[in-house]
Amino acid sequence: GAVVSQHPSRVICKSGTSVKIECRSLDFQATTMFWYRQFPKQSLMLMATSNEGSKATYEQGVEKDKFLINHASLTLSTLTVTSAHPEDSSFYICSARSGGGALTGELFFGEGSRLTVL
Amino acid sequence: EDQVTQSPEALRLQEGESSSLNCSYTVSGLRGLFWYRQDPGKGPEFLFTLYSAGEEKEKERLKATLTKKESFLHITAPKPEDSATYLCAVQAGTNFNKFYFGSGTKLNVKP
Numbered sequence: 001g002a003v004v005s006q007h008p009s010r011v012i013c014k015s016g017t018s019v020k021i022e023c024r025s026l027d028f029q030a031t032t033m034f035w036y037r038q039f040p041k042q043s044l045m046l047m048a049t050s051n052e053g054s055k056a057t058y059e060q061g062v063e064k065d066k067f068l069i070n071h072a073s074l075t076l077s078t079l080t081v082t083s084a085h086p087e088d089s090s091f092y093i094c095s096a097r098s099g100g101g102a103l104t105g106e107l108f109f110g111e112g113s114r115l116t117v118l
Numbered sequence: 119e120d121q122v123t124q125s126p127e128a129l130r131l132q133e134g135e136s137s138s139l140n141c142s143y144t145v146s147g148l149r150g151l152f153w154y155r156q157d158p159g160k161g162p163e164f165l166f167t168l169y170s171a172g173e174e175k176e177k178e179r180l181k182a183t184l185t186k187k188e189s190f191l192h193i194t195a196p197k198p199e200d201s202a203t204y205l206c207a208v209q210a211g212t213n214f215n216k217f218y219f220g221s222g223t224k225l226n227v228k229p
Binding site: 006032042097105107108111112114 | 152217
């Protein structure tokens with residue numbers, strides 16, 4: 001299957017600082033990437049859909065000024081958590097959809113990033 | 119309302135004890151159904167895609183099947199290393215970026 005790389009896998013930061021997480025599709029071009037948040041023992045919660053070269057679409061209840069998403073190329077999307085607070089501590093996962101403009105196409109996931117805000 | 123339901127929430131098996139996980143869905147315009155395996159602290163790992171009723175896919179001890187209402191992930195003679203959470207997701211409708219996720223089945227295989 002296709003490979004999606006996410007970095008860093010773990011990050012600890014102080015309250016009030018900003019943290020950037022990168023998501024790269026290594027062997028395919030991803031027009032669309034997705035960012036999820038996962039709480040312990042729960043399924044994935046979609047935060048936003050990121051399209052290359054355009055603004056991200058955020059799910060209801062997700063603060064777009066807090067979770068900045070940039071999808072500047074067909075292989076890279078970034079999520080920046082701004083002015084992080086302890087309640088932002090979570091497991092963040094990205095995924096990329098293969099298949100380009102096709103109507104089907106699997107989602108491939110990154111390894112996830114564990115954010116801890118002190 | 120489009121939704122995906124997985125059962126059971128948790129399943130404990132003895133090594134070698136075969137069983138099945140269920141993913142039932144109510145969506146309009148199914149485009150594909152996907153199975154993933156997720157280990158603790160990791161992102162989901164892609165297993166299978168099924169596109170139409172009657173389709174089956176196999177990989178080692180896993181076999182996925184699809185009907186018009188549900189999908190099964192059959193695990194034959196499981197080993198402890200098969201322990202993980204198994205997620206299913208459905209792509210449906212006119213928005214091909216829309217995926218509906220089930221809440222997962224946590225499988226624990228005891229030696």
